[in-house]
Amino acid sequence: MIPMPKAQETVLEIDLPALKHNFEYLKSKIQKDTKFLAVVKAFAYGSDADDIALYLQDLGVDYFAVAYTSEGVSLRNAGITKPILILHPLPISFETIIERCLEPSIYNRKVLDEFLKVASDKNQIKYPIHLKFNTGLNRLGFDLEDLETIYSKISTSEAIHIKSIFSHLAASEDIKEKEFTEHQIKWFKDITERFTTVFKYKPLLHLCNTSGILNYPEAHLDMVRSGIGLYGFGNSEKENKNFVPIAKLKSVISQIHHIAKGETVGYNRAFKSEASITTATIPIGHADGIGRQYGQGKGFVIINEKKAPIVGNVCMDMIMVNITDIDCKEGDEVIIFDSAHTAENLANAANTISYELISAISQRIKRVIKK
Template identity: 35%
Template sequence: MIPLRPPAPSDLRHIPSPITVSISLDAITRNFQQIRRLIAPSTKILAVIKADAYGHGAIPVAQTLQHLGVFGFGVASVMEGIALRENHIHCPILVMGPLLPEHLSEIIHYQLTPVVSRAEIVQQLIGLLSSRTTPFPIHLKVDTGLHRLGLEIDQALSLLSTLSLSTPFIEIQGLLSHFADADNQDPTLTNVQIQKFLAFIDQAKQSGVQPPILHMANSAGILFHPTAHLGMVRPGLMLYGYAPRQEYSSHSLILEPVMQATTYVAHLRSLQPGEIVGYNALFRTRRPSQIAVLPVGYTHGFPRHLTGVGHVLLKGEQAPIIGKICMDMMMVDVTDIPHPTVGDEVMLLGKQGTREITAEDHAGWLKTIPYEVLCGIGGKGNRIYLPHRLDSSPSHLPPQSSQKIRE
């Protein structure tokens, strides 16, 4: 028997992927520059790239932003921070998610910056730092209303007082809080949080603590609450081309979606009136119809709730999703689209011709938020990185270009 040899990676380049996710690093650059214009020159930017940069790929995104001079990065876990360090990211990396004692040795080893929400973590960290000759930076988080992570204000003040008097091993580099409702058109809750945080800072200063970095503003805070910009802002969604409130528009701000997702027509069927399409006979044709089968489904980030409400683009025209979306296939009605062909490119997210499907469109269909859409689609396919704008012209399924950066 002749043993089967697995193909070398170079042999796979021309095999069509069920879904190709294209990321424009040029769009990341322009969005970063737009954010820079909204804040004071002295205000730092901490780019939030948790959840694999919202599905866009944390390492290529971080490498791009590091080259642009970003101050640092916010991640959710120690493992996310380690992956960045192992890929030559030298900027400060704030670990913003929950911490356990088991995380602390790796935080020290990889020079990550912990965001501390529990006093016990500080004491455990001090125990590991006793042999250091230079203080280790941390950021202290206070809860001003979200009631998720963060110290109560009185606990934070007590901890700050203790640390400033008793230990040379810890440097309080920053103080932060997190908004609960900054994208709401009613600013009442956000204004209360801002005032609580500013009052906390005043109390900390009266105790002799003056951390160099104060930060609170996420993307919504950057856009709608300039008094919360302080010394550093933490954009997430804006970097990837979307405002946190869909109706927000401004001639002074142009954000460009960074992610595009495409598939192709895998099969075509001609059906007579009254024939069913898909599981459980959910859809039945009412006219002579042509149906295209696409090789993507809910495993690729397209939930079954899109059935009957969502559409894709083929030859620049809308093709409604019909029948129940399957694990790795979906069906669309292409009856009104001239001359569809197996292999034609299908736009799942992005521009084709004069039409566009955005993450906001998906969020509206699914009754969710663009964050969830991007995270769901972004990590599920063949992800490529483009140094230029996303191509908006429809085409037949092309061979993959060797000039594109592959993850």
């Protein structure tokens, strides 16, 4: 494979072969007839939703999911023809959802009433919806006692049809929460059994996220959902070895400064040098997703395979790093994270998670697709 050129600006490289590897690894964990839903919300976790989704569609993904209706519209405009589940639709978007053949998650009585009205007004017949049930995450979802009300509303209308029922595991990656996760799985099975009794048919059932796929095979059901796993993270030290992060964020040294003892660096003079040091300025900052929590030496970059800690406060468009012991020059490449020096390692240094770091990467940063 031809190597990618050295960075001359801040870019995010997206490695599609790595994406394929992650997808195939996750697929190997499920039964052949279990459907696979790819979560591509938030620009495919900060990468590029259009290219990611089109590639996954070619690989044979069965379903996609996004958070908001606008994300689903973008996927349709890009050429995605597979079903798209909208995880957090709002009533103002219901007409658009129907116009673009998107499938809403219905999570409370108000949303059900409003979507049923829009679907009826638009003369829909058996429009696919997905019922979200709350099993302990306490974020969105119906409760078990809502089933009779749901049935009374839906059974009198031909406008909508329940395509699936689903819930969301709260802590499937945490072994200390195994008892709670098993309780959620049982709770969901109780809901689905009651649903089948009331409605007299069984829709698609799905519960597992990435960690659920890896840790709770008994809960794979009819479909599984994966987000973070596709992008290269397994939520454990053991599983991370089986994934390849698909994104490489790199930049370049803009300028080198020699800082004398007692001099300060950056806004609010947050760093005061206790000795003579050398710093490099890098064109990336909190407007690009490298938040202020990475400043004051917590965060770091990699220059010529050596760690360079961030000096002082992170600026909106720049960071300064300590390169005193690194042989480098202006114009040299800087790695913020890649498959070796991962986003998870950087996130851990600032007491946050890989999800937050990668999904926050600004859309002003140039994307380069590596095929």
